[in-house]
Amino acid sequence: MHNAEIARKFHELADLLEIQGANPFRVRAYRNAASIVEGSSRPLEDMVAEGEDLSAIKGIGNDLAGKIAELVETGNLPGLEALQKDMPAQLSELMRLDQLGPRRIRALNEELGVSSLKELxxxxEAGKIRKLAGFGARTESRILxxxxxxxxxxxxxxxxEAEQVVGPLVAYLDKLDEISRIEVAGSYRRRKETVGDLDILVASENSKAVMERFTSHPExxxxxxxxxxxxxxxxKSDLQVDLRVVKADSFGAALHYFTGSRAHNVAIRKMAGENGLKINEYGVYRGRKRIAGKTETEVFEQVNLPWIPPELRENKxxxxAAREGRLPDLVEESDIRGDLHMHTSATDGRNSLEEMVEAARRLGYEYIAITDHSRRLTMANGLDAKRLRQQIADIDKLNDELGDIRVLKGIEVDILEDGKLDLPDEVLNELDITVCSIHSRFELSEKQQTERVLRAMDNPRFNILGHPTGRLINTREAYQIDLEAIIEAAAExxxxxELNAQPSRLDLAGHYAGMLREAGVLGAVSTDAHATDHLRFMHLGVAQARRGWMEKKHLLNTRTLKQLQGILAR
DNA sequence: GCCGTTTTCGGCCCGACTGTTTTCAGTCG
Structure with a gap:
């Protein structure tokens, strides 16, 4: 049973308890547990199997530890079955609807016998909801x-995608003279690989004017x-955008508040409470007196902490770390010396070798690697040994002409189903670097998929595992693979x-990047560019490295060319 | 249901907006 499934069961139990009118803090405990489980970098199943004490995890007590163990072992969550006997399980599905919370769902169930979306x-449609106390015609049509x-x-x-919306929207708002500061907060500022909505924060003394301008934006x-x-x-794109206006004196407090995460905020507020302070989006208060709030740094100072980068604010x-003065010195995009994964028109890239090199040079890189596809990927016109040798010759010639950037000869070579690499070692030996990737048989079992990669890693020509999970955001799930075992093998x-920086991949996000760092395995932040424009995705990958607490030293492509070559030689 | 360097009981973050009210409950973030 995967962590996501355990979390889903807890969410469902929390929903049903809430609808039933249970103690809200008990409900919160379940939701909190769900979020801990979701965010855990290790499968709880393994921890249970190894007899670890789950109650040592903050937020998981004896009761929940026992429930998790039973869930993992039997597939049943004690309490959930009992609740499901008393009330229709589909009620929790109704919680997904905006505007519908536990109280209303309970009313709908008790008064109208509603127990599913269909019945709702x-x-x-029959116009029955508007007649209920506390409901009206408006609510009824919104539900539909x-x-x-x-x-x-x-x-x-x-x-x-969010970045593409944010740029113009912020520029549009910023034209208003009444706005003194504007910042996008929320998960966007924390640089999560996806955002649920956008939270824009504005400092202004004239909120009415800001509201008018915001709500009349043409989009x-x-x-x-x-x-x-x-x-x-x-x-129009269906993206939700929340705008909040505060006075300039409160901007820092509001920025902290709306950047989240919620778990981080709760923890900070609790610390404030222990110091006899109260923090809300308007400032830090001692009694009724406001003592800070203009900047985020001020807010952190009041709880005796240094400013914490937004990417880390997950209460993890x-x-x-801040209290003990050991916050990481996070890697910056400017630390990146080169991009180690890109394609040219020789395979499925849109630009020629020369165009890619020129574009990379303009970005100021010291080196790049050209890594076109290998022969197996016929769809992408993958290179066989002969065509690869031609490209090697072309790159050698280019390197002779160029002084300020070094072009590494590489390949994105397919890892075949049996774990072999898709080109003979003789030709791989002529290269500076390999990115090895899975592009086929995504459906293999976790065991098979993991062994496939481990076997490939035994080849000393294997340098970087490309897009290690294979997921495509909103399109394709990650394949089943034991990344922990792979990381361990990579360390040996x-x-x-790779921390693939393609917008739809970003597949070593957050906790996986953290696992890499802890195991002492270097990450390679690469754009996997298929056109010169794509080289600009680098910042997205760097953001995911930062979310994994990575410093410059944790990455391969922050190294000098000489250091890089030493590492690639294995 | 969780937690505890004052606590094993009694707390648990808190303000804004909507719709349905006529002073507030429910929901959201």
Missing amino acids: KEVA EEISKLSDRDHRTRLA VAKVASKGKTRATVFL GEIE RGCCL
Whole structure:
């Protein structure tokens, strides 16, 4: 049983408990546990199997530890079955609808016998909901609207797409003279690989003018709510954008508050409480007196902490690290000396070798690697030994002409099903670098897939495992693979893992990057560019490295060319 | 249901907006 499934069961139990009217803090404990499980870098199943004490995890007590063990061992979550006997399990599904929370769902169930989405739709269409106390015609029509949107709701927006929306939107708002500061907060600022919505924070003394400008933006399809200090809109792309206006004196407190994560905020507020302070989005208060709030640094100072980079604010140890003065010195995009994965028009890239090199040179890189596909990927016109040798000759010639950038001869070679690499060692030996990737047989079992990669790593020509999970955000799940075993093997063999910076991949995000770092395996942040424009995705990969607490020293392509060559030689 | 360097009981983050009210409950973030 995967962590995600354990988390889903806990969420479901929390939903049903909440609808039933259980102690809200008990409900919170279950939700909190779900989020701990989701964020765990290790499968809880393994921890149970190894007899580890789950109650040692903060937020998991004796009761939950026992429930997790039973769930993992039997597939049953004690308590959930009992609840499901008393109430229809589909009720938790209704929680997915906006505007519908536990109280209303309970009312709908008790008054109208609603126990599923289908039944909800029927009573709404029959006009029965508007007659219930606390409901009205407005709510009824919104429920119908929500149901119709539900099917295409289930995806989050990729960070790169969000960036494309943010740029123009912020520029549009910033034209208003009344706005003194503007910042995008939320998971966007924490640089998560996907965002659920955008949270824009503005400092202004004239919130009315800001609200008017925001809600009348030409891309706004619908204004969901609009008050004096806060508004929510949906853009034509269906992306939700929340705007919050505060006075300049509160900007730092509000920025901290709206950057989150929620778990981080709760922890910080608790610390404030212990010091007799109260923190809200307007500032830090001692009694009724406001003592800080203009900058984020001020807010952190009040709880005796240095400023914490947003990428770390997940309440996964950053507060303790800050307190003990051991926050990491996170890698910056400017630390990157070269891009080690890109394609040319020889295979499925859009630009020629010369164009790719020129574009990389303009970015100021010291080196790059050309890594076209290998022969197995016929769809992409993959290179066989002969064509690869031609490219090697072309690159040698180019290197003779160029002074300021070194072009490494490489290949993105397929890892075949049996773990062999898709080109003979003789030709791989003529290269400076290999990126080894899986492009076929995604459906293999975890054991088979893992062994396939481990065998490939035994080849001393194996340098970097390309896009290690194979997931495509919102499109394709990661293949089943035991990354922990792979990372361990990489540490022994001197292999590296890629942090693929393609907007739809970003597949060593957050906790996997953390695993890499802890195991002492170097990450290679690479764009996998298929066109000169794609070289600019580097910052997305660097952001994921930062979310994994990585410093310059944890990455391969922050090294000098000489150091790099030493590592590639294994 | 969790947690504890004052606590094994009694707390648990808190403000904004909407819709349905006529002073507030429910929901959200």
